[in-house]
Amino acid sequence: MKKPRQKSANKPSAMAGLITIFMCGDVMTGRGIDQVLPRPCNPVIYESYVRDARRYVELAEKANGPIQQPVSFSYIWGDALEELERVAPDVRIINLETSVTESADYWKGKGINYRMHPENIHCVTAAGIDCCALANNHVLDWGYSGLTETLEALKKVNVKNAGAGQNLAEAETPAVLEVEEKGRVILFSYGSETSGIPFSWAASEDKPGVNLLQDFSDMTVEYIKENVRKVRQQGDMVIASIHWGSNWGYEIPRKQTEFAHELIDTAGVDIVHGHSSHHVMGIEVYKDKPIIYGCGDFLNDYEGIGGYEDFRADLALMYFVSVDPSTGKLVCLHMKPTQIKQFRANRTSRSDTLWLKDILNREGKKFGTRVELDDDNTLILQWD
Numbered sequence: 337m338k339k340p341r342q343k344s345a346n347k348p349s350a351m352a353g354l355i356t357i358f359m360c361g362d363v364m365t366g367r368g369i370d371q372v373l374p375r376p377c378n379p380v381i382y383e384s385y386v387r388d389a390r391r392y393v394e395l396a397e398k399a400n401g402p403i404q405q406p407v408s409f410s411y412i413w414g415d416a417l418e419e420l421e422r423v424a425p426d427v428r429i430i431n432l433e434t435s436v437t438e439s440a441d442y443w444k445g446k447g448i449n450y451r452m453h454p455e456n457i458h459c460v461t462a463a464g465i466d467c468c469a470l471a472n473n474h475v476l477d478w479g480y481s482g483l484t485e486t487l488e489a490l491k492k493v494n495v496k497n498a499g500a501g502q503n504l505a506e507a508e509t510p511a512v513l514e515v516e517e518k519g520r521v522i523l524f525s526y527g528s529e530t531s532g533i534p535f536s537w538a539a540s541e542d543k544p545g546v547n548l549l550q551d552f553s554d555m556t557v558e559y560i561k562e563n564v565r566k567v568r569q570q571g572d573m574v575i576a577s578i579h580w581g582s583n584w585g586y587e588i589p590r591k592q593t594e595f596a597h598e599l600i601d602t603a604g605v606d607i608v609h610g611h612s613s614h615h616v617m618g619i620e621v622y623k624d625k626p627i628i629y630g631c632g633d634f635l636n637d638y639e640g641i642g643g644y645e646d647f648r649a650d651l652a653l654m655y656f657v658s659v660d661p662s663t664g665k666l667v668c669l670h671m672k673p674t675q676i677k678q679f680r681a682n683r684t685s686r687s688d689t690l691w692l693k694d695i696l697n698r699e700g701k702k703f704g705t706r707v708e709l710d711d712d713n714t715l716i717l718q719w720d
Contacts (some may be wrong), residue, residue, distance in 0.1 A: 353518075354575055354667055355426050355429075355521065355658070355661050356424075356587075356658045357425055357427045357659070358423070358427070358428045358654060358655070359428075359655045360430055360668060361633050362472070362476070362611055362612070362631075362636065363432055363434075363460075363635050364434055364450045365432070365459055365460075365588045365635060366474070366637075367381065367394060367457070367563050368390075368391075368638050369412060370434075370451065370453060371405075372406060372407050374408075374456065375455035376406075377453045377718070378650040381442075382442075386414050390532075391710075393405075393637075396639035396679060397678075399640035399667045401419040403678050407516075407693075408607075410462040411461075411475045412462075412679055413467060413680070414674070414681040414682050415681060416465060416674055417462075419672045426515045426518065427515060427521045428465045428467075429467050429577065430469070431579065431611045432469070432475075432602055433472045434451060434607045435451045435474065435475055435477045435478045435483065435486050436451070436453075436454050437481070438453060438454065439478040439481045440483070441478055443477055446534070449477040449478060449514075454489040457495075459565060460493070460495055461493050462492070464496065466513055467523050468490060469497040469525035469579070469609070470497050470546065471507070471525040471538075471547045472499075472533065473532040475487070477548065484544070489500070493504050498523050498547075499526065499527065500539070500544075500674050501526075501544065503539055503544065504539040504541055504545075507544075507547040508539075510522050512567070513681060518661055518705075519571040519572060520569065520572045521566065522572050524575065524576050524605075526549050526560075526576060526579070528547045528552075528580040530612075531579045531580050531581060531612040532583075532612075533548060535548070539578060552591045552592065552595035553577055557599065557602050559597070560603045561602055564604045569689065570602065571661050571662070571673075573607065574604055574607070575605070576608050577611070577652075578608065578610050580611075581610070581628065583612065583613060583614045584615070584644055587612075588617065588629050588630075594619075595623070597622055600627075606664045607626055608626070608629075609631070611631045611632075613631075614636075614644070614647065615630060615649045615694065616631065616653055617629045617631075617697030618696070618702070619699075619700055619705050620704075621666060621669075621698065621704075622665075630648065634674070634676075634681065635676060635681065637679060639679070643666065648679065649676075650676045651675055651684065651691070651692055652681065653672065653673055654672040654674060656669070656670050656671070656672070657669050668716070671707070671714070684713065689713050691709055692715065696715065702707065703719075704719060705718065705720075
């Protein structure tokens with residue numbers, strides 16, 4: 337039997353005519369990170385064991401050394417900024433997993449409430465982020481007033497968003513990103529209760545909230561298909577950014593895999609951008625369309641907090657997805673590893689990159705994907 341052809345490509349910075357998209361997992365700039373930025377919120381929080389957000393700064397400093405405060409808005413991106421400048425992606429997308437607000441109306445009973453001061457929104461623009469997915473389990477941590485302020489803060493700095501709004505129509509409206517002389521990237525943002533989003537957060541015709549998936553059924557796929565049909569034009573790249581699944585563990589439920597396939601087969605989605613897991617998960621290329629099941633956290637304030645060390649949640653990836661706009665097919669996916677340390681993204685050691693390589697190869701085996709390690713510590717996806 338003929339061996340399947342292995343697909344790969346050069347890095348996107350070397351390939352003209354393609355659309356290259358930077359995406360990453362959860363960017364959690366609230367709580368401890370907010371406290372070291374130039375304009376922190378009131379540090380009062382309402383967790384079971386921690387009542388002051390500055391405690392997370394203390395834990396991080398105890399683990400990895402002092403953080404000179406206040407840091408600059410660009411500080412948190414660290415070494416990632418150099419990679420963004422080098423690759424120069426056409427579009428930059430993150431899952432912003434915090435409320436951007438001064439609201440004191442915390443969501444009672446939730447347990448964890450992230451917020452970042454609106455004036456600190458410049459830490460998002462410091463990395464040139466074009467769009468934030470908002471359908472996640474922290475955007476309403478500080479109530480509906482907090483959601484309103486989040487939307488206003490992003491609008492003021494001209495960063496597009498999708499996945500949350502003042503009603504269902506607004507929450508399910510995608511972000512449309514124009515790429516000069518290449519086409520458009522359309523981002524739909526969805527959340528699932530499997531990630532811990534309360535059902536009560538679902539937006540409705542007359543209630544603010546998030547764009548919450550009812551389930552992973554064929555009916556849901558058909559609903560998404562109709563929404564894609566309404567906005568899609570010839571040559572558009574459609575991304576489904578989905579907050580789904582548990583924080584820990586590599587197992588991908590069959591329903592998620594089947595749903596991702598149906599989004600591609602039926603709904604016309606070109607890229608599935610999955611997040612919620614605190615660590616990187618396996619990658620699939622299905623019919624030449626990438627499915628990133630779990631990007632892992634890109635930034636958080638978890639340093640010094642024990643538990644789940646085997647998952648290496650401090651290690652993150654910058655995903656650079658390059659697609660051919662004429663066919664909608666994946667040409668290259670390369671990933672730059674980073675490490676969260678002192679509330680910033682840092683270059684990883686060769687040994688940590690090899691650890692990530694082994695994890696991606698182990699978890700990608702069932703999907704027919706694997707990664708190769710380049711001389712400059714870049715991981716390049718291969719698929720059959």
